Amino acid sequence: AAHHVYEATCTAPVNIAVVKYWGKRSTSLILPTNSSLSVTLSQDHLRSLTTARCMVDGQGTDRLWLNGEEEEIKAGGRTARCLEEMRAMRQEVEAKNASLPKLSSYPVHIASENNFPTAAGLASSASGLSALIATLSTLYDLPSNGVSTSSLSRIARQGSGSACRSMFGGYVAWEMGAREDGSDSVAVEVAPKEHWPDMHALILVVSDAKKGTPSTAGMQRTVATSALLQHRIEHVVPARMERMSAAIQARDFDAFAKETMADSNQFHAVCLDTEPPIFYMNDVSRAIIQLVTELNRVSLEKEGRLVAAYTYDAGPNAVLYVQEKDVKSVLEVVLRYFPQSTTSFPDPFQTQADPSTAL
Ligand code: PMV
Numbered sequence: 001a002a003h004h005v006y007e008a009t010c011t012a013p014v015n016i017a018v019v020k021y022w023g024k025r026s027t028s029l030i031l032p033t034n035s036s037l038s039v040t041l042s043q044d045h046l047r048s049l050t051t052a053r054c055m056v057d058g059q060g061t062d063r064l065w066l067n068g069e070e071e072e073i074k075a076g077g078r079t080a081r082c083l084e085e086m087r088a089m090r091q092e093v094e095a096k097n098a099s100l101p102k103l104s105s106y107p108v109h110i111a112s113e114n115n116f117p118t119a120a121g122l123a124s125s126a127s128g129l130s131a132l133i134a135t136l137s138t139l140y141d142l143p144s145n146g147v148s149t150s151s152l153s154r155i156a157r158q159g160s161g162s163a164c165r166s167m168f169g170g171y172v173a174w175e176m177g178a179r180e181d182g183s184d185s186v187a188v189e190v191a192p193k194e195h196w197p198d199m200h201a202l203i204l205v206v207s208d209a210k211k212g213t214p215s216t217a218g219m220q221r222t223v224a225t226s227a228l229l230q231h232r233i234e235h236v237v238p239a240r241m242e243r244m245s246a247a248i249q250a251r252d253f254d255a256f257a258k259e260t261m262a263d264s265n266q267f268h269a270v271c272l273d274t275e276p277p278i279f280y281m282n283d284v285s286r287a288i289i290q291l292v293t294e295l296n297r298v299s300l301e302k303e304g305r306l307v308a309a310y311t312y313d314a315g316p317n318a319v320l321y322v323q324e325k326d327v328k329s330v331l332e333v334v335l336r337y338f339p340q341s342t343t344s345f346p347d348p349f350q351t352q353a354d355p356s357t358a359l
Contacts (some may be wrong), residue, residue, distance in 0.1 A: 006103055008055035008138035013047040014122060015040040015165045016201060016319045018260040018311060019237060020267040021174065027216075029182040030161045033223065034237040036359040037173045037190065037244050038165045039321070041201055046122055048131040052139045054103050065111040066128075078159050082132060082248055083108070085155045089147060090140040103140055105196045110135070117208060122317065129159030130166035153187035169193050170247045173241065179297040196251050198324035202331065204338075206284045213278050213315045218271065225275040231265055253323055257296075257309035262320060265270040282316040284338075291337055292320065295330065317336035 015038040023033035062083055064071045073079050090104040102207065112131060114124055133156040137143060142152070149167050157164035157174070165172045170193035177185030213221075222229050240259055247255035271278040281289075292310045299307045308330050309321040322330050 004056060004101070006056065006101070006106075006139060007051065008135050009049065009051040009132055010134040010138055010308055011043050011047045011049045012127045012134055012166045013041045013043050013164065013169075014124070014127045015172065016311060017162065017165075017313070018256070018309075018321070019240055019263050020313075021106075021161055022267055022270060023219050023233070024216075024231055026180075026182065027220070029185075030157050031182050031185050032161060032174065032176050034233045035174060035176040035241050036162075036165070036237075037171070037241060038162070039171055039191075039199065039201065040166055040169045040193075042193075044053045046114075046116045046127065046203070048112055048114050048124070048127040050110060050128075050131040050135040051100045052108050052110045052132075052135045054106045054108055054139065056101075056103075056106050058107060060107055062107050064107045065109075067113050068111075073312070078129075079132070081127065082155055082159045083136070085158065086133065086136040086140060086142075089137075089142055093140070093142065093145045093147075097145075100141075108136070108139070122205075125160040126162040126166050129163035130156050132156075132159065134161075134167065150186040154182065154185065157182070158184060170195065173245065191246055191248050196248065200322050200324060200327050202320040202322055202327070202334075204288060204318040204320065204334065206282065206288070206318060212280070213314070213323070218274070218278050218314060221276075221278070222270055222274045226270055226273040228266075228273040229270050232270060236266065252356070257321065260309040260311050261292075268312060280314050280316065281312055285312060285316045285318060287337075288320075288334075291333065295333060313336045 009138075017036050017038040019035070019037040021032050021034070021036035025031045026031050062073055064073050064079060073083070087104045091264055094100050094102055094104060110132065112128055112167075116124070116129065133152050137147065137152050143149075150200055153164040153167040153174075161174075165174050167187055168189045171190040172187050172188050174187050175185065177183070180183075240263060243255065244259045247259060268281060271280060289310055292308045295308055296306045299305060307322065307326045311319050311321070313319075320330065320334075
């Protein structure tokens, strides 16, 4: 018999939400209580790289290595579920085309690594699960057999909610959907990266310690106890999704920045409204908010426009969205006020085509 090695390698970057996902209406399917919207960063700085191989001659089971260490694939766990769903999609393709190799019947070995410290609280699950689904879909040749990126995002979602948004580059919405089976809870492209290429994300690592309350436990507690979350879900997010999409379509940085900061603030207010309360930001995070607020106040006065938008996820690290023309001056001010900072690049002011600069 012909001897083939079936192998695929893909990368996926992290994404940083500007309208936050916080709350599940189904924990098993990972269905959110509100839609969300994010920017997928470039591959250069924060990404997962995953290789998957079909063991056509081997017996045994699926196996997984993360950053070189083997991890157990727990039966009924999220990774197992993703593998199951991907196999089912491959089986459908095989059923329609009998000449295709029956890859769905072989075990897979998967190795994944991040090019950034996994413990740094920088959304490694989004890039990791997204890279896993992208790699398996390539291995199984699904895109050329009519499987869309949105339907792949439906599976990535079941690995980690925010991972569904990293299946697309650029500006991406995760539509919460209405169906109980989650078939309409998928990521969709709002605009490609090229639509607004001079957007940069500056990542200010305030602490690289592992975060306190994991997102799954935190969301569960917020859904169970916060009245503010109910207000946010019903009366804030739907209109904000509309305004955010419109701001992106129009490349209106002021509107984008205003909505981004308001949404980060409300997400952390919702955490504070949780019983017992969840604190993700620390004193340095809050000092960065004050600095950005002051920068924007001065710029509004002088030039009638905003220069930076801060946003924080489930940890103290800041992400600043800044337009290319303002990256140098914003970084200068950050480094002046936080002089112990180091940048991860020899020349932080070197401008790049891709919208990501790590600090
Ligand atoms: O997908 P998870 O479980 O890592 O949750 C991510 C939640 C936030 O990062 C705080 C917000 C978001 O939309 O990414």
